[in-house]
Amino acid sequence: MVSGPDTAPRGADGAPVIEVQGLRTAFGTHVVHENLSLTVRRGEILTIVGGSGSGKTVLLRQILGLETPAAGTVRVFGQAVDQGSAKERFALRQRWGVLFQGGALFSALSVFDNVALPLRELRSLPEAIVRDVVTMRLSLVGLTDDDAHKSPADLSGGMVKRVALARALALDPELVFLDEPTAGLDPTRSDEFVALIRRLHRQLGFTVVMVTHDLDTLFALADRVAVLADKKVIVCAPMDEVLAFDHPFIETFFLGERGRRARELNEARQSGDDEPHDSAEAKATPGARTPPAHPAAEGAAATPVLAVETTHAKEAEDGKP
Numbered sequence: 001m002v003s004g005p006d007t008a009p010r011g012a013d014g015a016p017v018i019e020v021q022g023l024r025t026a027f028g029t030h031v032v033h034e035n036l037s038l039t040v041r042r043g044e045i046l047t048i049v050g051g052s053g054s055g056k057t058v059l060l061r062q063i064l065g066l067e068t069p070a071a072g073t074v075r076v077f078g079q080a081v082d083q084g085s086a087k088e089r090f091a092l093r094q095r096w097g098v099l100f101q102g103g104a105l106f107s108a109l110s111v112f113d114n115v116a117l118p119l120r121e122l123r124s125l126p127e128a129i130v131r132d133v134v135t136m137r138l139s140l141v142g143l144t145d146d147d148a149h150k151s152p153a154d155l156s157g158g159m160v161k162r163v164a165l166a167r168a169l170a171l172d173p174e175l176v177f178l179d180e181p182t183a184g185l186d187p188t189r190s191d192e193f194v195a196l197i198r199r200l201h202r203q204l205g206f207t208v209v210m211v212t213h214d215l216d217t218l219f220a221l222a223d224r225v226a227v228l229a230d231k232k233v234i235v236c237a238p239m240d241e242v243l244a245f246d247h248p249f250i251e252t253f254f255l256g257e258r259g260r261r262a263r264e265l266n267e268a269r270q271s272g273d274d275e276p277h278d279s280a281e282a283k284a285t286p287g288a289r290t291p292p293a294h295p296a297a298e299g300a301a302a303t304p305v306l307a308v309e310t311t312h313a314k315e316a317e318d319g320k321p
């Protein structure tokens with residue numbers, strides 16, 4: 001049995017970045033969350049899992065301030081997401097980046113302009129700086145100047161994810177939301193993308209909140225797993241503690257054949273090569289990387305943090321975040 005509903009993660013410094021307390025979400029008579037609580041700590045990769053319709057996306061929307069709680073509070077960096085002046089909320093939302101499911105690139109814009117969008121919209125930066133930052137971000141995710149001129153329609157699924165990640169990281173966010181980051185990728189591309197996320201997390205030190213159904217991705221990345229069931233987070237703990245938690249969803253989701261295979265694959269990975277390579281690492285220009293951005297990064301000194309939130313961009317694209 002686990003030691004509690006919300007046990008401390010490995011590798012994070014313990015400072016709460018997100019605090020959800022007593023959350024109730026209801027659409028008419030349909031109650032999605034009831035008395036849901038969750039804490040995300042700085043530097044960790046926290047993964048949210050749950051059955052279809054359990055409220056994972058709605059929880060992300062609550063944290064992003066896109067839904068209004070019927071009860072309870074959602075605080076990010078100590079600030080209630082649905083309170084404060086418009087200026088304060090705008091400033092808060094610039095401290096996170098979001099990789100939406102499917103990438104959500106603007107089809108009419110080039111790769112370059114997709115990544116440049118938050119820099120141009122949220123910061124009044126001279127174009128020369130926009131150009132440099134976009135080039136650095138594309139390099140970070142293993143894309144080249146040639147790729148920058150392509151249209152999203154000409155990209156592979158893996159490249160779309162990389163561009164979307166570059167856009168989410170455009171202004172060095174402290175907090176990154178990944179919604180089904182490996183959905184739709186074949187196993188090789190998925191492994192590469194997972195390795196890229198892991199490397200960037202280690203280098204840049206941001207906190208990650210990820211929703212995924214993919215057990216390989218989950219086992220490879222998660223410091224802690226928050227399980228959404230019965231309208232609340234029933235357990236939030238490192239994987240071994242979650243696996244010991246007695247609940248039918250956990251039994252079905254983790255302990256079947258699918259879960260066994262993912263665990264074995266991850267154990268094999270860890271014993272063989274703890275530092276998996278990704279093609280981005282091979283292709284990236286070493287000098288083009290930004291220095292670690294946050295205190296939680298390996299060996300990072302405190303550096304100015306620029307951050308972006310691309311929610312508005314996604315909203316503009318398809319009418320909802």
Ligand SMILES: Nc1ncnc2c1ncn2[C@@H]1O[C@H](COP(=O)(O)OP(=O)(O)OP(=O)(O)O)[C@@H](O)[C@H]1O
Nearest residue numbers: 027028030032050051052053054055056057058059
């Ligand atoms: N705007 C809305 N109006 C009414 N009901 C909604 C709205 N948004 C979500 N819901 C409902 O809330 C519940 C939770 O939805 P949510 O999208 O968060 O599930 P999920 O856990 O992300 O599921 P999946 O894994 O299938 O994507 C669902 O029953 C959904 O129909």
